[in-house]
Amino acid sequence: MEFTQGVRFDTLGLLPEIMRALQKKKIEESTPVQAGCIPPMREWKDVIAKAPTGTGKTFAFGIPIVEHIERGSEETEAVILAPTRELALQITGELRDLCAFLPGIRIVCLYGGAPIGRQIEALKKRPQIVVATPGRLSDHMKRRTVRLESVKTVVIDEADRMLDMGFIHDVTRILDKLRSRRNLGMFSATISREVMDISWVYQRDPEEITVQAKEENKPDILQYRLEVDQSEKVRTLAQIIRAEGLERVIVFCNTKGMVEMLTRLLQFEGLDADCIHGDIPQKKREAVMARFRRGELPVFIATDVAARGIDVDDVDAVFNYDVPQENEYYVHRIGRTGRAKRHGVAYTLVSDYPAKMRLDNIAKFTGNEIRSAHLDENGRLVKE
Numbered sequence: 001m002e003f004t005q006g007v008r009f010d011t012l013g014l015l016p017e018i019m020r021a022l023q024k025k026k027i028e029e030s031t032p033v034q035a036g037c038i039p040p041m042r043e044w045k046d047v048i049a050k051a052p053t054g055t056g057k058t059f060a061f062g063i064p065i066v067e068h069i070e071r072g073s074e075e076t077e078a079v080i081l082a083p084t085r086e087l088a089l090q091i092t093g094e095l096r097d098l099c100a101f102l103p104g105i106r107i108v109c110l111y112g113g114a115p116i117g118r119q120i121e122a123l124k125k126r127p128q129i130v131v132a133t134p135g136r137l138s139d140h141m142k143r144r145t146v147r148l149e150s151v152k153t154v155v156i157d158e159a160d161r162m163l164d165m166g167f168i169h170d171v172t173r174i175l176d177k178l179r180s181r182r183n184l185g186m187f188s189a190t191i192s193r194e195v196m197d198i199s200w201v202y203q204r205d206p207e208e209i210t211v212q213a214k215e216e217n218k219p220d221i222l223q224y225r226l227e228v229d230q231s232e233k234v235r236t237l238a239q240i241i242r243a244e245g246l247e248r249v250i251v252f253c254n255t256k257g258m259v260e261m262l263t264r265l266l267q268f269e270g271l272d273a274d275c276i277h278g279d280i281p282q283k284k285r286e287a288v289m290a291r292f293r294r295g296e297l298p299v300f301i302a303t304d305v306a307a308r309g310i311d312v313d314d315v316d317a318v319f320n321y322d323v324p325q326e327n328e329y330y331v332h333r334i335g336r337t338g339r340a341k342r343h344g345v346a347y348t349l350v351s352d353y354p355a356k357m358r359l360d361n362i363a364k365f366t367g368n369e370i371r372s373a374h375l376d377e378n379g380r381l382v383k384e
Contacts, residue, residue, distance in 0.1 A: 006034060010028070012038060012039070033060045034056050042067060049209040051209070061185045062094060065153050066129075073128050075128065076146065079131075080129070080154075081132060082158065085114075089111070091109075105129065108125075110131070119136075123146050135167070138170050152183070153184075154174075156171065158187065160189055163195065186206075223371065225359060225372055228351055234262065239381075241271065243380055248297075248314065249300070250300050250333075252302060252324070256277040260277070276289065276302050277302065277303045301321075323350060323355040
């Protein structure tokens, strides 16, 4: 079934406590993926949903899961698998928002790169919902520190990316062990052969929900290219942030070294900037990301891999300090602005001929219109 628009949440007959949580977040209307998935998942049906990133998938599976939790239960009733710790943490945060008026629901997040002892202590509190990366959940299952014999709902989020990252054996081992499962939800931006293989083996007559990236669902993003000398890139970036009054931006670089250098140079320019990449300790990465999510960090700099799973709805602009090496990276990068029906803007700085050719190729491949812009003699941005 194809969905192009949502419905009002107050027409879905949700729990009063969930409606209060949505009202607290000033959310009245569901997105298409929520309108498509909530009713069948509430009826314990399997679901396979193809939907672009940033379309509200967490609430699409989170609302039915929370509604199904038995009050006072001390058993784990739902497991949500995510490919990265960043996405797992983000899902956990959104579920906690959803449970703002349901204090009896306990959620734990399990992921690698964090002390396992602390997670074991959290599991002793008998959470009803476990959000986890497949590798760390497998570790806990081997240690018998997590009890999953009562799990009724399993969700695999970003299934295509999870399988691309080599988690297929972990995922299938986990699904094989969850014998009391009543329904399985699979959410994916693309339905690859590997995703279909999992569906064929583990789902029963799943409801298929497709959210097309039609005009109403496409991010509203103006895209600009600025051709500047390499020596002027930092100053140009800082000037645009100031001239346009941008309060929350993400800047992408292609390498860890460039991320580090650009962070220091922007700090030297007087901007409050911080960064994450694969070599930064997990605790520091989480602190930087939390600060950015809370709106306390105006300039967030990252590599493509490190920034996976960071979903913030109100990013003012995305900057490609380096033109991305892969066409798909460009789409993922700029998709971090213009979310939740807001307007977005993306700037790409081009300083040499190979970068110019690569950006031309990206524009052709993605079908995006990337307009030219420049700074005038007064440092103001002129969009052509």
